[in-house]
Amino acid sequence: MASSLTNSHASSQYGENPVKKGEIRHNEMGSEVVEGYTCKPKDYDPNKAIMHYKTLLLLCDDERCGKAGKDNRAAHLREMIKEMGLSKGKNRIKISRTGCYGACRYRQVCQVTENTQANGNPKNNAIWLKHTHQFKDEQWREIFKLLSEDETLKDVLDEENFIAMKVYE
Numbered sequence: 001m002a003s004s005l006t007n008s009h010a011s012s013q014y015g016e017n018p019v020k021k022g023e024i025r026h027n028e029m030g031s032e033v034v035e036g037y038t039c040k041p042k043d044y045d046p047n048k049a050i051m052h053y054k055t056l057l058l059l060c061d062d063e064r065c066g067k068a069g070k071d072n073r074a075a076h077l078r079e080m081i082k083e084m085g086l087s088k089g090k091n092r093i094k095i096s097r098t099g100c101y102g103a104c105r106y107r108q109v110c111q112v113t114e115n116t117q118a119n120g121n122p123k124n125n126a127i128w129l130k131h132t133h134q135f136k137d138e139q140w141r142e143i144f145k146l147l148s149e150d151e152t153l154k155d156v157l158d159e160e161n162f163i164a165m166k167v168y169e
């Protein structure tokens with residue numbers, strides 16, 4: 001399946017698919033987007049609530065992880081999430097890029113965080129996935145499905161996918 005790499009979240013004036021002159025487009029929060037931008041709302045409200053998410057995936061895009069992953073992996077994953085109907089609503093999965101975690105040997109590192117203030121699964125919170133640049137789209141789809149269905153990743157995925165963390169008693 002061909003996948004568009006359109007990044008609807010980028011706010012850069014020269015993003016991949018900025019709004020053209022005369023075009024009317026709304027971002028995922030329902031706000032009309034400023035011409036020349038891909039996400040920036042016309043009616044800026046500094047107090048507007050941020051969009052709900054159930055799961056936030058923090059994908060390292062710094063030097064070593066970024067080189068290991070293919071170009072624009074975050075945008076590619078966002079597109080997959082959108083296709084699966086998980087880019088909005090109660091089970092929304094959000095992807096954000098991060099800087100180096102100091103765990104480059106596990107590149108491309110991805111931290112799973114769950115919105116435990118709302119409907120996130122605490123057992124998936126603070127889970128670290130390693131070598132995600134080697135994941136195929138099918139594997140990502142499985143992970144997104146598991147997260148949306150509130151399955152506990154460590155109960156389902158192979159141990160080799162996770163970064164162990166030292167735990168103090």
Ligand code: FES
Binds near residue numbers: 062107
């Ligand atoms: S560059 Fe990703 S953990 Fe260092």
